Amino acid sequence: MDRGLETGLGASRRIVLATWGTAGDIAPYTGLASGLQKAGHDVVVVTSDRHAAAFHGVGLEVRAMPLDRQEAAIGLPKGRRAKTENARDMALVAAEHLLGAAGAGADLLLAHPLLHPQAALIGRGLNIPCIGVYTVAHAMMLPRLAARRGYGAADVLVKLLLSPIYTPAGSYLRRELGLPRGGLRGLQIPASRCAVRYGFSAALMPPGVRFPAEHRAVGPWSPQRVAGWRPDTRLVDFLESGPAPVYFGFGSVSGIDVEQLSEAVTTAVRRLKVRAVVQSGWAGLEARGDDVLNIGECPHDWLLPRMRAAVHHAGPGTVHACLKAMTPALPVPVGLDQPFWASRLLALGLTPAVIPQWRLNADNLGWALGQLLDGEDYRGRTEGMGRIVGRQDGIAAVAGDLR
Numbered sequence: 001m002d003r004g005l006e007t008g009l010g011a012s013r014r015i016v017l018a019t020w021g022t023a024g025d026i027a028p029y030t031g032l033a034s035g036l037q038k039a040g041h042d043v044v045v046v047t048s049d050r051h052a053a054a055f056h057g058v059g060l061e062v063r064a065m066p067l068d069r070q071e072a073a074i075g076l077p078k079g080r081r082a083k084t085e086n087a088r089d090m091a092l093v094a095a096e097h098l099l100g101a102a103g104a105g106a107d108l109l110l111a112h113p114l115l116h117p118q119a120a121l122i123g124r125g126l127n128i129p130c131i132g133v134y135t136v137a138h139a140m141m142l143p144r145l146a147a148r149r150g151y152g153a154a155d156v157l158v159k160l161l162l163s164p165i166y167t168p169a170g171s172y173l174r175r176e177l178g179l180p181r182g183g184l185r186g187l188q189i190p191a192s193r194c195a196v197r198y199g200f201s202a203a204l205m206p207p208g209v210r211f212p213a214e215h216r217a218v219g220p221w222s223p224q225r226v227a228g229w230r231p232d233t234r235l236v237d238f239l240e241s242g243p244a245p246v247y248f249g250f251g252s253v254s255g256i257d258v259e260q261l262s263e264a265v266t267t268a269v270r271r272l273k274v275r276a277v278v279q280s281g282w283a284g285l286e287a288r289g290d291d292v293l294n295i296g297e298c299p300h301d302w303l304l305p306r307m308r309a310a311v312h313h314a315g316p317g318t319v320h321a322c323l324k325a326m327t328p329a330l331p332v333p334v335g336l337d338q339p340f341w342a343s344r345l346l347a348l349g350l351t352p353a354v355i356p357q358w359r360l361n362a363d364n365l366g367w368a369l370g371q372l373l374d375g376e377d378y379r380g381r382t383e384g385m386g387r388i389v390g391r392q393d394g395i396a397a398v399a400g401d402l403r
Contacts, residue, residue, distance in 0.1 A: 013107035013402070017133070018046040018098050018115040020065070020090075024251040024315050026051045028135050028199050028221040029112070034058050035221075035395035041402070046094075046101050046115075057226040065097045087165045094118055095169035099176060102126055108402070113138065117166045118173060120194055125177025132196035133398065135221070135316050136337045137211075138162075143340040151209045197398050200316050201323075201389045204344045219392025220320035225299050235277070238293040242275055244308040246369065247327070248287065249279035251315050256334060256357055258283045265311075266292070267362035272370055277307065301325070309372055311365070313357070314342040326386035328378045330368050332357050349381050 015036055019029040026047065033055065037043045045055045048067040055062045070090045078086075095118040102109060102122050109130040111119035116132045123130030139146045139154035146154035174181060195214045202217035211217070239245070248265050250256065265287040269276045275291040279298065286294045300318065304310060304325035312318045314331035319341045322329045328350070331342035334357045342354040352371035355364055372378055 012040045012042060014042045014044065014105055015108045015110060016044050016046060016098070016101045016106040017110040018094070018101075018119055019112040019133075020048055020051070020067075020094065020114055021112065022251070023051070023054070024317055025112075025135070026054055027223040028317055029133070030054055030058050030060075030224040032110075032133060032199065032221040032395055032398060033060050034224040036399055036402075039399040039402075041399075044101055044106075046098050058224040059227070063097060063101045065093055067093060084165065088168050091118065091166050091169040092172060095122075095173050098122060099173065102128060116194075116196075118169050121170060121173045121179070122177070125173065125179050130194070132194060133199065134196055135199045137198060140337040140340040143337075143343055146206075146340070151206070197394075197401070199394045200320060201392055203385065203388045204319070204341070204348070206344070206347070218397035219394035220317070220324070220389065221394045221398075222301055222321070222324070223299065223317070225301075229299065231298065231302060232295065235293065235295055235298065238275075238277070239306055242291070244306060245275035245277045245291075245293070246373075247277050247279070247304060247307040247310040247312070248285065249310070249318070250281050250283055250285060250313040250332070250334070250357075251279075251318060256283050258285055261357070261360065262286055262288075264360050264362045264365050268366040268369060271362070271366050272373070274308070274369075274373070277303070309369070311369060314338040314345070314354075316341055319345065320389060323382065323386045323389045326379075326383045328372050328382045330355070330365075330372050332360055332365075348385065350378060350385060352378065 017029065017033050019026060033043045033045055037060065044061045044063060046063045046065065047055065048071060049064045050068065050071060052062045052064040067090055070086050073086050094115055098115065098118050099122050103126065106128050109119045109123050109128055110133045111130060113132060113134045113136065119130050137155065138158040139151045141158045142154040145157065198215065198217040199221040200217055201219055262285055265278060266289060269287060269292060270289055276287060278285055278287045278292060278294045280286060280294060280296055300321040304321055304327045307327050310322050310327050310329045311332060312329060314333040315338055329345065330351055330353065331345050332355050333339045333342040345351045346354050352375065353368040355368060
């Protein structure tokens with residue numbers, strides 16, 4: 001049995017779930033936390049002030065971390081040292097607030113990968129089981145290395161690169177908890193022996209990839225809708241007024257050339273003579289045309305089944321949402337783990353191409369999207385994979401582990 005699950009958690013327990021990231025990173029955890037609460041557990045979410053409303057909106061208790069200043073600095077054009085210091089500051093603030101939440105009473109800690117180092121050390125000091133809950137594995141940040149030299153090597157390298165960020169937080173927690181000082185092999189990034197549950201489908205992973213014994217891919221965690229949500233009447237009217245449109249959206253990705261992207265989308269849609277729904281996201285994407293509707297936030301589990309196809313940034317949440325909706329997709333990755341997921345869609349024959357965002361233009365977008373729309377094989381394979389992913393209930397799997 002997994003370390004961290006040998007706890008006899010058969011009855012209702014108080015769970016502290018720590019998560020942070022972009023809005024897209026956070027969304028799956030609204031579903032996971034809500035699902036665990038519905039299963040009878042008392043769930044407290046530790047996240048930043050910016051994301052507190054997403055969890056309050058689905059009826060969850062939140063202990064908010066004051067990270068507004070650090071989050072505002074993330075996108076600023078600063079040097080590597082300043083960015084590292086900002087990340088260290090965030091990790092330290094997170095350590096302080098997570099320790100407070102756990103110290104107030106917790107039977108189990110669940111932690112996003114960026115907060116797992118602090119949670120693992122707190123769990124050790126307070127004798128509270130800790131489980132990582134990840135929607136991305138570290139190795140996915142280096143997809144080329146993972147493919148060329150092995151998934152395990154990429155995983156180790158990414159953890160080593162991230163470890164210095166956690167040094168001040170680790171020192172603080174060791175002092176507060178009375179734990180001995182740790183060297184390079186100390187806390188910094190939890191070892192493979194720590195239990196981890198991945199909120200993605202193992203069916204998308206490269207052949208031959210083997211997770212450590214304590215790690216398991218359980219299937220996606222679908223975001224929880226806010227109670228009483230209703231679609232915008234403009235969107236409903238647009239969908240009812242003609243054929244199914246193509247979805248364009250890049251989620252909470254920032255730092256992209258939004259004018260160039262918007263022009264490419266506008267031109268490709270006009271040339272292909274298709275209808276389009278364009279989700280603005282953090283970048284403020286907006287296309288033009290009589291057959292284009294620009295929208296704000298909208299739950300993907302409602303929207304994507306109504307789309308003919310989707311063009312997106314290949315974040316794991318959107319990748320799995322498209323598959324569950326059986327909607328063929330063209331990936332346009334920007335960075336981080338997105339190139340990994342995009343490469344998997346291509347390798348599995350689910351898409352005709354991968355177009356990195358910096359290379360996107362109206363010509364290659366129009367060609368690739370045309371191939372996707374005209375190729376019945378892509379839809380057929382997407383539907384086949386969608387049936388596999390649709391049978392996986394990642395939230396129920398995690399809840400089941402706690403019984």
